[in-house]
Amino acid sequence: MPTYQRFEDLPAWNAATDVAVEAFRLTSAASFRFKGDLVNQLRRAALSIANNIASANDQIMWHDSSQPMKVCLKRDFAF
Numbered sequence: 767m768p769t770y771q772r773f774e775d776l777p778a779w780n781a782a783t784d785v786a787v788e789a790f791r792l793t794s795a796a797s798f799r800f801k802g803d804l805v806n807q808l809r810r811a812a813l814s815i816a817n818n819i820a821s822a823n824d825q826i827m828w829h830d831s832s833q834p835m836k837v838c839l840k841r842d843f844a845f
Contacts, residue, residue: 773823776819778819779816779819779820782819783816785812785815785816786809786813786815786816789809789812790809790812793805793808793809
């Protein structure tokens with residue numbers, strides 16, 4: 767099982783940034799012209815995915831490196 771030191775190393779974060787790039791590319795098309803609110807909402811939602819992963823990285827605590835699947839949120843559990 768791979769170990770990740772930074773959230774930028776997470777495959778999920780990389781996939782989320784790809785989604786954001788694609789959302790910006792798609793909403794830059796002429797068919798989205800004059801649809802400012804929709805474009806804004808789609809772009810913010812796409813960026814939110816990667817931002818949430820990065821934010822969660824600060825809250826996740828890996829308790830035992832020999833059991834990498836044992837993950838919990840600091841605010842919910844105390845060991």
